[in-house]
Amino acid sequence: xxxxxxxxxxxxxxxxxxxxxxxxxxxxxxxxxxxxxxxxxxxxxxxxxxxxxxxxxxxxxxxxxxxxxxxxxxxxxxxxxxxxxxxxxxxxxxxxxxxxxxxxxxxxxxxxxxxxxxxxxxxxxxxxxxxxxxxxxxxxxxxxxxxxxxxxxxxxxxxxxxxxxxxxxxxxxxxxxxxxxxxxxxxxxxxxxxxxxxxxxxxxxxxxxxxxxxxxxxxxxxxxxxxxxxxxxxxxxxxxxxxxxxxxxxxxxxxxxxxxxxxxxxxxxxxxxxxxxxxxxxxxxxxxxxxxxxxxxxxxxxxxxxxxxxxxxxxxxxxxxxxxxxxxxxxxxxxxxxxxxxxxxxxxxxxxxxxxxxxxxxxxxxxxxxxxxxxxxxxxxxxxxxxxxxxxxxxxxxxxxxxxx
Ligand SMILES: [Zn+2]
Numbered sequence: 467x468x469x470x471x472x473x474x475x476x477x478x479x480x481x482x483x484x485x486x487x488x489x490x491x492x493x494x495x496x497x498x499x500x501x502x503x504x505x506x507x508x509x510x511x512x513x514x515x516x517x518x519x520x521x522x523x524x525x526x527x528x529x530x531x532x533x534x535x536x537x538x539x540x541x542x543x544x545x546x547x548x549x550x551x552x553x554x555x556x557x558x559x560x561x562x563x564x565x566x567x568x569x570x571x572x573x574x575x576x577x578x579x580x581x582x583x584x585x586x587x588x589x590x591x592x593x594x595x596x597x598x599x600x601x602x603x604x605x606x607x608x609x610x611x612x613x614x615x616x617x618x619x620x621x622x623x624x625x626x627x628x629x630x631x632x633x634x635x636x637x638x639x640x641x642x643x644x645x646x647x648x649x650x651x652x653x654x655x656x657x658x659x660x661x662x663x664x665x666x667x668x669x670x671x672x673x674x675x676x677x678x679x680x681x682x683x684x685x686x687x688x689x690x691x692x693x694x695x696x697x698x699x700x701x702x703x704x705x706x707x708x709x710x711x712x713x714x715x716x717x718x719x720x721x722x723x724x725x726x727x728x729x730x731x732x733x734x735x736x737x738x739x740x741x742x743x744x745x746x747x748x749x750x751x752x753x754x755x756x757x758x759x760x761x762x763x764x765x766x767x768x769x770x771x772x773x774x775x776x777x778x779x780x781x782x783x784x785x786x787x788x789x790x791x792x793x794x795x796x797x798x799x800x801x802x803x804x805x806x807x808x809x810x811x812x813x814x815x816x817x818x819x820x821x822x823x824x825x826x827x828x829x830x831x832x833x834x835x836x837x838x839x840x841x842x843x844x845x846x847x848x849x850x851x852x853x854x855x856x857x858x859x860x861x862x863x864x865x866x867x868x869x870x871x
Pocket of ligand 1: 544605606
């Protein structure tokens with residue numbers, strides 16, 4: 467099957483995940499596509515194709531004869547789409563030889579070059595957009611289609627020699643649970659790549675170190691007319707803590723490798739209140755320093771209000787995969803060479819967030835992220851370049867070839 471046909475088939479499945487659900491996977495409809503993928507993998511001639519009790523689908527492209535002792539490598543992508551936008555009844559629109567101008571999605575909605583200047587990069591490409599009523603689902607069905615197309619190519623071209631390759635498709639990435647039950651041992655690869663990036667050439671192996679802080683304030687509510695020297699207003703305590711955090715270390719003032727404290731929620735009243743922060747930094751050292759500083763601020767403000775007023779609950783969430791990937795520089799070197807040989811300029815950029823690959827890296831499977839050619843994820847302006855997607859397939863094939871050298 468052609469890459470385009472395959473991609474259009476997959477985006478026809480509604481696979482939206484749901485953060486409110488307590489099931490795994492969060493929605494049954496994801497299993498429909500996962501099952502269809504398992505069937506297709508068997509039809510292509512893959513072996514060890516299995517869907518486990520959680521819905522993870524894994525399969526094998528067996529090693530060429532004489533290449534059985536090569537290190538096993540893996541490719542992973544997720545089937546779910548973001549809960550932020552409708553993912554049902556997707557009507558993709560294909561634009562051949564894109565002219566570089568504004569794109570009319572429907573009668574009312576136009577995607578303009580002014581708002582999305584990166585569109586100009588795609589002049590001459592074949593683009594696939596939405597009709598403005600849903601997301602497209604290139605995140606991450608572009609990755610799924612690219613991996614499957616690579617697999618089909620390898621299975622029909624036995625002259626390309628390679629070691630054993632493992633393929634994995636996962637649910638619930640968009641709600642942060644994508645690898646909760648991923649069986650790294652069963653996957654059995656030495657390294658893997660998630661194929662879940664965006665712009666042509668993106669290669670990501672650095673992400674944030676992340677922690678969450680929950681600050682609980684027990685105030686003392688007194689009638690405001692008689693409050694002198696008695697009242698502790700829990701909301702004021704939060705304001706005092708927040709005022710001590712550096713104003714320039716907020717998301718809206720940071721980029722690249724700059725970390726931040728981000729106040730994500732405040733609730734409560736005078737008697738009791740909570741504030742929640744997330745803390746992010748690429749550097750482990752600066753990350754630890756940011757957490758320490760928050761503890762010092764809490765200790766300082768405690769001096770003002772007394773013991774027992776402030777309770778800080780600080781928890782690490784995930785870490786920068788760089789620490790896990792760097793001991794294996796060949797994983798990055800090969801991906802760079804594979805891109806260059808596919809006519810793609812590698813763009814190594816730090817992720818200002820986390821990925822499934824970051825968590826997998828700490829579960830023992832070093833796992834950088836590769837571009838798919840999809841853009842503007844999670845909304846109605848989502849589109850992808852079929853031209854770039856073809857280069858992604860070539861990149862995957864090159865990784866496999868180089869690995870077997
Ligand atoms: Zn994704």
